[in-house]
Amino acid sequence: xxxxxxxxxxxxxxxxxxxxxxxxxxxxxxxxxxxxxxxxxxxxxxxxxxxxxxxxxxxxxxxxxxxxxxxxxxxxxxxxxxxxxxxxxxxxxxxxxxxxxxxxxxxxxxxxxxxxxxxxxxxxxxxxxxxxxxxxxxxxxxxxxxxxxxxxxxxxxxxxxxxxxxxxxxxxxxxxxxxxxxxxxxxxxxxxxxxxxxxxxxxxxxxxxxxxxxxxxxxxxxxxxxxxxxxxxxxxxxxxxxxxxxxxxxxxxxxxxxxxxxxxxxxxxxxxxxxxxxxxxxxxxxxxxxxxxxxxxxxxxxxxxxxxxxxxxxxxxxxxxxxxxxxxxxxxxxxxxxxxxxxxxxxxxxxxxxxxxxxxxxxxxxxxxxxxxxxxxxxxxxxxxxxxxxxxxxxxxxxxxxxxxxxxxxxxxxxxxxxxxxxxxxxxxxxxxxxxxxxxxxxxxxxxxxxxxxxxxxxxxxxxxxxxxxxxxxxxxxxxxxxxxxxxxxxxxxxxxxxxxxxxxxxxxxxxxxxxxxxxxxxxxxxxxxxxxxxxxxxxxxxxx
Amino acid sequence: xxxxxxxxxxxxxxxxxxxxxxxxxxxxxxxxxxxxxxxxxxxxxxxxxxxxxxxxxxxxxxxxxxxxxxxxxxxxxxxxxxxxxxxxxxxxxxxxxxxxxxxxxxxxxxxxxxxxxxxxxxxxxxxxxxxxxxxxxxxxxxxxxxxxxxxxxxxxxxxxxxxxxxxxxxxxxxxxxxxxxxxxxxxxxxxxxxxxxxxxxxxxxxxxxxxxxxxxxxxxxxxxxxxxxxxxxxxxxxxxxxxxxxxxxxxxxxxxxxxxxxxxxxxxxxxxxxxxxxxxxxxxxxxxxxxxxxxxxxxxxxxxxxx
Numbered sequence: 001x002x003x004x005x006x007x008x009x010x011x012x013x014x015x016x017x018x019x020x021x022x023x024x025x026x027x028x029x030x031x032x033x034x035x036x037x038x039x040x041x042x043x044x045x046x047x048x049x050x051x052x053x054x055x056x057x058x059x060x061x062x063x064x065x066x067x068x069x070x071x072x073x074x075x076x077x078x079x080x081x082x083x084x085x086x087x088x089x090x091x092x093x094x095x096x097x098x099x100x101x102x103x104x105x106x107x108x109x110x111x112x113x114x115x116x117x118x119x120x121x122x123x124x125x126x127x128x129x130x131x132x133x134x135x136x137x138x139x140x141x142x143x144x145x146x147x148x149x150x151x152x153x154x155x156x157x158x159x160x161x162x163x164x165x166x167x168x169x170x171x172x173x174x175x176x177x178x179x180x181x182x183x184x185x186x187x188x189x190x191x192x193x194x195x196x197x198x199x200x201x202x203x204x205x206x207x208x209x210x211x212x213x214x215x216x217x218x219x220x221x222x223x224x225x226x227x228x229x230x231x232x233x234x235x236x237x238x239x240x241x242x243x244x245x246x247x248x249x250x251x252x253x254x255x256x257x258x259x260x261x262x263x264x265x266x267x268x269x270x271x272x273x274x275x276x277x278x279x280x281x282x283x284x285x286x287x288x289x290x291x292x293x294x295x296x297x298x299x300x301x302x303x304x305x306x307x308x309x310x311x312x313x314x315x316x317x318x319x320x321x322x323x324x325x326x327x328x329x330x331x332x333x334x335x336x337x338x339x340x341x342x343x344x345x346x347x348x349x350x351x352x353x354x355x356x357x358x359x360x361x362x363x364x365x366x367x368x369x370x371x372x373x374x375x376x377x378x379x380x381x382x383x384x385x386x387x388x389x390x391x392x393x394x395x396x397x398x399x400x401x402x403x404x405x406x407x408x409x410x411x412x413x414x415x416x417x418x419x420x421x422x423x424x425x426x427x428x429x430x431x432x433x434x435x436x437x438x439x440x441x442x443x444x445x446x447x448x449x450x451x452x453x454x455x456x457x458x459x460x461x462x463x464x465x466x467x468x469x470x471x472x473x474x475x476x477x478x479x480x481x482x483x484x485x486x487x488x489x490x491x492x493x494x495x496x497x498x499x500x501x502x503x504x505x506x507x508x509x510x511x512x513x514x515x516x517x518x519x520x521x522x523x524x525x526x527x528x529x530x531x532x533x534x535x536x537x538x539x540x541x542x543x544x545x
Numbered sequence: 546x547x548x549x550x551x552x553x554x555x556x557x558x559x560x561x562x563x564x565x566x567x568x569x570x571x572x573x574x575x576x577x578x579x580x581x582x583x584x585x586x587x588x589x590x591x592x593x594x595x596x597x598x599x600x601x602x603x604x605x606x607x608x609x610x611x612x613x614x615x616x617x618x619x620x621x622x623x624x625x626x627x628x629x630x631x632x633x634x635x636x637x638x639x640x641x642x643x644x645x646x647x648x649x650x651x652x653x654x655x656x657x658x659x660x661x662x663x664x665x666x667x668x669x670x671x672x673x674x675x676x677x678x679x680x681x682x683x684x685x686x687x688x689x690x691x692x693x694x695x696x697x698x699x700x701x702x703x704x705x706x707x708x709x710x711x712x713x714x715x716x717x718x719x720x721x722x723x724x725x726x727x728x729x730x731x732x733x734x735x736x737x738x739x740x741x742x743x744x745x746x747x748x749x750x751x752x753x754x755x756x757x758x759x760x761x762x763x764x765x766x767x768x769x770x771x772x773x774x775x776x777x778x779x780x781x782x783x784x785x786x787x788x789x790x791x792x793x794x795x796x797x798x799x800x801x802x803x804x805x806x807x808x809x810x811x812x813x814x815x816x817x818x819x820x821x822x823x824x825x826x827x828x829x830x831x832x833x834x835x836x837x838x839x840x841x842x843x844x845x846x847x848x849x850x851x852x
Contacts, residue, residue: 028613520571529774
């Protein structure tokens with residue numbers, strides 16, 4: 001309630017001097033009228049989760065870190081991202097990006113290239129130690145078996161709570177399948193090593209023991225030494241049909257990939273890969289890069305192949321033949337090589353069996369990539385219930401993001417058990433999702449997404465160079481700007497701009513319950529235009545009682 | 546800091562704070578969702594504190610508040626219905642006589658005071674090239690007196706005096722063509738639903754000298770029978786369907802389109818979004834669509850129509 005300063009009119013001397021005979025002049029603000037009493041509904045701030053966040057197994061607050069990237073503050077963006085995802089340079093490359101498939105921008109023009117942004121930020125963080133709020137040190141010690149993504153995530157989230165963690169890894173280095181199975185053209189070795197080294201050196205509470213295999217039989221003894229044990233031993237062995245198991249010319253895809261990844265020589269020239277998952281394509285494409293002749297045999301159609309579409313396209317572009325709806329019906333070891341009997345796949349009783357014989361052909365090595373299973377001793381082991389499982393060993397073969405999420409969850413469960421408290425949540429559960437029906441992109445303009453370059457197929461075949469090029473800092477900023485920030489108020493001011501009542505104020509740093517947008521309920525008439533135009537779907541109308 | 550990916554640039558700036566200063570007060574008497582109130586708020590942000598508003602009878606004569614209150618932080622002079630343009634010209638000349646040449650004199654009139662009752666006064670002021678900005682905020686009927694038809698009411702629209710819809714034989718007056726025939730110093734159509742365009746045009750009007758005219762489409766939720774939260778959306782649809790093209794007078798005196806909507810929508814979508822067109826027939830929609838198609842949007846076509 002304010003009386004207008006008559007001085008505001010001083011450039012008009014007649015008004016300033018009230019130099020009008022008999023003319024009525026108003027100089028009190030209409031703000032004395034509490035027009036807020038007219039309304040039946042009132043706006044409120046209701047921040048929500050974004051569809052990308054809810055699609056992400058890790059529930060990364062994507063809108064949050066993309067906004068920091070757009071504001072050219074990558075250091076802050078990195079903090080936001082790594083608070084939830086300890087391995088962004090890895091997931092930025094190997095995750096299938098469930099987030100992009102859920103992006104609201106998909107319904108507007110094209111999804112934001114979240115994966116490439118995550119990758120850029122991950123690379124930006126390779127030489128920047130993790131920063132985290134120091135927790136009071138505890139005298140708790142937890143053992144983690146397996147240094148794959150799940151085990152590492154479990155260790156990181158325990159270490160952040162002040163728990164000492166010892167990781168037992170049977171291999172020579174940390175990383176699990178990231179190191180042994182994912183080819184360098186998808187995840188370069190130096191990137192992986194830098195990311196892991198940076199992670200391990202950031203958390204002094206974590207001790208890694210490599211070349212240290214833990215037998216299921218040892219767990220009881222281990223349980224006495226540690227307050228808790230998390231098993232994240234993964235599914236490191238390829239499944240090989242019993243009839244082929246003793247054949248020296250048959251090899252599991254994971255073993256083959258590990259050999260290649262360690263830079264060791266592979267015997268044989270002609271390879272046939274059986275399977276249709278990412279492991280099959282990884283094996284075939286890695287062999288191709290070693291100059292081998294390779295083809296894939298898959299029992300269903302190309303469209304049904306569980307491998308990522310991008311991988312399929314790239315493999316075909318590189319010239320790998322994929323025989324669809326074909327099964328290996330017979331296998332004859334002829335000493336020098338193998339003779340395969342390739343048969344048409346025939347559906348029978350819900351399964352697929354070998355039908356008519358298509359042809360016989362020779363190869364040197366048969367690579368089997370039809371599934372993976374737990375390591376020898378863990379396959380049948382009955383484990384004490386007090387031992388927690390995480391990662392592929394807990395939930396079956398899944399993505400790196402799911403393994404990280406599982407490790408983080410296991411850490412929270414261990415913490416809850418050791419402290420007799422509810423399971424803590426790092427991400428919180430959003431109250432709602434700002435899906436496309438709730439955001440209002442009316443004042444956005446279509447803008448195409450950034451297009452990362454792919455190495456041409458011919459150059460790809462020549463070696464293990466990374467296929468997808470990274471973004472430049474400028475591209476990163478521009479692409480991050482495309483994010484709608486669904487569900488998060490950015491103090492963009494659109495509501496303020498379109499309020500006919502002059503009843504909205506923007507307080508970028510206000511920490512009040514109302515958030516960053518303040519409504520003047522004394523004057524707001526409840527028209528609802530702010531809610532109808534809020535680009536992020538944050539403002540909602542509620543009944544005014 | 547770039548808070549505003551892609552959305553309005555706020556007067557050339559990416560940050561709303563650039564235009565944070567208000568010259569309009571809350572607590573005014575506009576209805577919820579009033580397009581005329583919003584238009585005034587932003588018009589004053591462009592024109593600044595050195596503005597005198599002259600206003601005939603219209604919605605805004607009520608919105609501005611009763612004695613002793615005022616919704617504007619600039620001087621506002623209420624005039625009788627027919628004389629707003631003449632009074633504004635007089636105010637401007639009186640200021641000039643005192644050597645005051647900076648202050649913008651703005652006539653802010655509704656469609657009734659422009660298309661019907663004030664037309665002779667506008668014509669005279671335009672003839673004399675009075676140095677004023679005349680803004681007609683057009684909500685397409687006499688709204689504050691209870692929604693009576695004006696000559697700005699589009700055919701087919703319900704008002705209390707056209708209960709079955711305005712007779713389709715009577716078109717909405719082409720006010721831009723009428724004013725254009727007076728060779729104004731500046732002439733444009735605008736709507737706050739296209740804010741960048743709105744700001745640019747008020748900026749041009751502010752710097753030009755002579756008689757300047759802006760035709761501003763302002764949604765009226767009560768009179769158009771739309772929900773108050775849809776006012777902006779429906780106004781955007783008026784532009785996107787081609788019913789209300791955003792144009793301005795170029796240096797050569799021709800009207801050119803300033804906003805080409807990314808996606809053109811059918812006229813029917815615009816009409817069906819409003820309760821006032823509920824009685825319009827399919828044939829009438831078709832005629833309307835054809836009329837819009839004839840002038841749709843290319844400058845050449847608009848010139849053909851107006852030239």
